[in-house]
Amino acid sequence: MSDRFELFLTCPKGLEGLLIEEAVGLGLEEAREHTSAVRGMATMETAYRLCLWSRLANRVLLVLKRFSMKNADDLYDGVHDIDWQDHMLSDGTLAVEFSGHGSGIDNTHFGALKVKDAIVDKLRTPQGDRPSIDKLNPDLRIHLRLDRGEAILSLDLSGHSLHQRGYRLQQGAAPLKENLAAAVLIRAGWPRIAAEGGALADPMCGVGTFLVEAGMIAADMAPNLRREHWGFTHWLGHVPALWRKLHDEAQERAAAGLAKPPLWIRGYEADPRLIQPGRNNVERAGLSEWIKIYQGEVATFEPRPDQNQKGLVICNPPYGERLGDEASLLYLYQNLGERLRQACLNWEAAVFTGAPDLGKRMGIRSHKQYSFWNGALPCKLLLIKVRPDQFVTGERRTPEQRQAEREQAAYDQLPDAPQERKFNKNGNPIKPAPAPAVEQPRLSEGGQMFANRLQKNLKALGKWVKREGIDCYRVYDADMPEYAMAIDLYQDWVHVQEYAAPKSVDPEKASVRMFDALAAIPQALNIDKSRVVVKRRERQSGTKQYERQSAQGKFNEVTEGGVKLLVNLTDYLDTGLFLDHRPIRMRIQKEAAGKRFLNLFCYTATASVHAAKGGARSTTSVDLSKTYLDWARRNLSLNGFSDKNRLEQGDVMAWLENSRDEYDLIFIDPPTFSNSKRMEGVFDVQRDQVQLIDLAMARLAAGGVLYFSNNFRKFQLEDNLAERYAVEEITASTIDPDFARNGKIHRAWKITAR
Template sequence: MSAMQQLILTCPKGLETLLLEEAQGLGLQEARSQTAAVRGEASLADAYRLCLWSRLANRVLLVLARFPVEDPQGLYLGVHGVEWEEHLAPNGTLAVGFSGQGAGIDNTHFGALKVKDAIVDRLRERTGQRPTVDKVAPDLRVHLHLERGQAILSLDLSGQSLHQRGYRLQQGAAPLKENLAAAVLIRAGWPALAAAGGALADPMCGVGTFLVEAGLMAADIAPNLRRERWGFSAWLGHVPALWQQLHQDAEARAAAGLAKTPAWIRGYEADPRLIQPARNNIERAGLSEWIKVYQGEVANFEPRPDKGQTGLVICNPPYGERLGDEASLLYLYQNLGERLRQACLGWRAGVFTGAPELGKRMGIRSHKQYAFWNGALPCKLLMFEVETRQFVTGSRSGERSAIDQAAEPAKLSEGGQMFANRLQKNLKQLGKWARNQGVQCYRLYDADMPEYAVAVDLYGDRVHVQEYAPPRSIDPDKAQARLLDALAAIPQALNIDPARVVVKRRERQSGTKQYERQAAQGEFLQVEEAGAKLLVNLTDYLDTGLFLDHRPLRLRLRQEAQGKRFLNLFCYTGAATVQAAVGGARSTTSVDLSRTYLDWARRNLALNGFSERHRLEQGDVLHWLENDRGEYDLIFVDPPTFSNSKRLEGVFDVQRDHVALIDSAMAHLSRNGVLYFSNNFRKFELDVGLAERYRVEEISASTLDPDFARNPKIHRAWRLSLQ
């Protein structure tokens, strides 16, 4: 084997430029980058050095052969021609990786099988023995890449991927790989800051990956110093003495680095479950004297280095994956920006994010941005100089103090300010009405301005925001920006804690999707409606458990319920039943298909002191009506537009099935009774034939309070009685 070896260093996409610079510094010559890799030449000593010291590479591959491939047999012969007896003991173990396609090889498993067969056959022919396959811990890990009829056959010197340093045995939900974290720190300028005695703080440290990688750099510790098994450990071409010298040199550098005054490196994490795993990871990395982790919320983040030095704030905020994450993430970024402005003047900050548009909401101008990939997710590192000249606030005066500017909320965009103005105008008008009527829960805004297509509902001191899905003609990025404008405006306009804002996306619903659980926080909020106590859940379902637009109809039922036998079909959480009970109903019967909502209705009734004489029946409403023999004086029917629940006998369509539904319900109505029918299907038309059998009066206009006057099509309602 020649003194200089051809090497291929692989890396995550986006790290090629940084890896090229690092590899050249570690001895790689004639180096050039390509997608997710760097190629070059190096001595065996430098190949070892790259394995030991590269903070960015995934693998170090030593090229054994290159040859053309026209068909599977050509692949076999090319691999078979390599002198494998110089690389692997005849009774050793191997694993084969294959990538690429062509030359009649379109299946990676088939390609790997041909490579394995060629190696095994060669050794059996030469020695009479054959190696076995071990995919977990082989003596030799071989890789072949096939592209455009050319094969590159390599020996993997690294063994396991080099990002697996060995210290992170415990991790959070979505941690960064160690080499990606190292790349972010390098881009953020940490090595130079550390050399100058700077500090580092991570306000959302998770299990401490940024902290450990920063500590390894500051202490001059080789990232893979603690690794015990390598891809070259059982390779016959391995030179142990050469490796041992390099390893001893790295140990000496680490000892000298750790003997220095420790760098000030601190992490803060809101989730108490991650504190001990982070500390365990730090201890395994040998950096317990350098790195400390504390429990703390971003809203209280304030780094205080022992010597008062500044440095780097680095963090990787969570990515939104669940319904409603837009609000929590926006306010998280706003809190982060506020803490940087108030507590980190003179620092540098780096925010690694998969949602770079949220970086614009921090109230600080980003002066540099670097593109990365976290797996398949495009990300950016946003860099900030935390200086007052970089702050984006409402101040127009250059004479205000740095403290005043830091404490001021980030300035709203022009659109955000318009939205805030509309909210304040509506609040002034509707708030007075709500106070006078004793209304605690009402709709404040309902897509009043078409470009801000959200509904904003107040539930006491909480805000429930529903984003209507934009039409396909609207640019998704523009729609997202407008949503963020609106979310930024809500806490300022309503003077409310952002933690009390919940956001959901409302799209066209079919079947029971509108009733499906969206989260599992289980937090119920008690509200009042005309003195009646009701439970709402703002987080777990698309709807909250209380249809605000039906408030006037519920109160009408309450006024008419005295001494009546009340039937509530499709009862949902029983809010109408509660009002009827409060109004003095002799008895109530509530029917719904969902056990979850019937349990909710039971809790609502119990909250108001009702238990006896109030039946809760689970079942398909149409089927239940066929079997029930009761008679009722007051009936409320508010069906869904469409339902195909697994427990439903058939599919319910309100336009198609409303006649049969009303006829079945009217058959249970007492002679002088009244049935109220409503639904929110915008295109609904009541069958004209019903007026021939019953007295029918549309009452839609009288069932709308001022908070829904802007949207008269929110529902339609009718009063029916027997002739």
């Protein structure tokens, strides 16, 4: 075989430029870039070295042959012509990967099958021995790439992808591949910072991928030093002595690197479930003396190596899969920006994000940006110098102040000289300035306008809230059409529901406005960002509005009309308390004394709690959901109303048909539409209202009252109901001041027997 080989190094899209620099440094010659690959010439020694030392490549492919092909027969013949007995035994195992199409090959499975057949037929012995297929751990992994009529047949020297270093047996929900993490570190300047003895901190470290990759770079450890199985292990062209020599050299370099005083490398992770898996990964990588992982929130992140030491803060914050998710992450990015400005002055920072618009909200400028791909997701790496002149705050600085900041930055860049004084260009001494006070990022013009509206609404509702003793109310409900959201206060928590923008609105503009509004909310309402919960409300059907959004299981206790109620702000689209129905709940409380109360479609039975508070003789609450009936039980128990308060699980229509009890006071707040698997048929409030009200009125005792309310904006009460019952619309009296801006939030009627 030749002394020099053609190699193809594959990599994630966007890493080609970095990979070609690395590969040339490791000995690759005549190197050229391709999409997601680098091509060049190399000796066997260089090929082994690339397998061992490349931090960026996915695979190292050794080209066996190039040939032109016009059809499947040409493919078979071109592969069959190779002397396969020089590469593997006739009873060995084989795996084939095929990419590309054309020349009569439109199916990669068919292409791989033709390659496999050619190899097997070539190696088949008279005794019937032939290679078998093993897709997981074959003796030889063959790759054929079809490109515009040319077949490139290669042997995969790496075996499994080189990004699989072997230390990360446990990973989080959205892991960053090891070679992508290494590329981000290299772009962020970590090799230079590490060589200077700098520190590294990751405030959102997950299971520690950035930390381990950084530790291996700093300790001069070959990324694949601990790998045991390679694509060349059973290849007959393998040169074991040469491999052992390179492997021994890498082991010696790693031992020498780990013998040095360890750098300060620390990770912090909010999720306690990831701490031990991260520490296990660090231990498997052999870097326990270099890397430590602690539990901690971004909002309290503060690296504390030696006071004068600086370094790199690097992180990969969550991106968010939908706009609503991204919006809820705004505060995470703002917290990160605040911690950088407050705790990491004069450090460098690298933020790898799939949501660069959120990166802009950190209140600090990036001096460089690089594009990457995380799988199919386009991402940006934002490089930041954490210096006062890069802060974006509400402060307007004079030219003299900006000059002072520039001089301070220049001072920080000079080498330490304890016995010497440092001077500016005019010969005047430069005095180290104290760390600047960190201000809130300046709101945009739109954000300030939104903040002004919130404060105006808050002030307008203030007297009413105080007089009525209300601690849960709506403070904004799409007052300005361009800021389409509802904002509710639950004591010292804020619940934000973003309404999906119509198709006529530019999604990018809608996103910018949403971020502007979310930046304004904590400042305008004087509430910590950690207590703002953001959700996205789209057009709902059936029971979708009740589906679980999260699983945090955190309940807050609030009060209303002298009763205590549990709300959950995170796990469901709705919170367990419909604020707009407050007036009708208070009416029920005032009228319930001595009465038998029936609550249909009861949800979390808040109206039943009010009825019990008002002295109801008994309450019965009916709903199809066991989850919400359990919640209702907790609400009743919280107020000491466990006795004489019945909870019934079932389809309301079927339950009413089977019931023979009488009630003095009935409340119905049905959904617009329901198609639960646990009910027969489909409930539609507009279509089924007459049957529902007739069934309920059949259960109403003489002199009793039925209150009927719903939130379907197009709802029209059937005229024929007024022919049989006394019907009075009471909508106006059931709208409190916090919903006065949205008089169509619901409609309500009082219905009695004639």
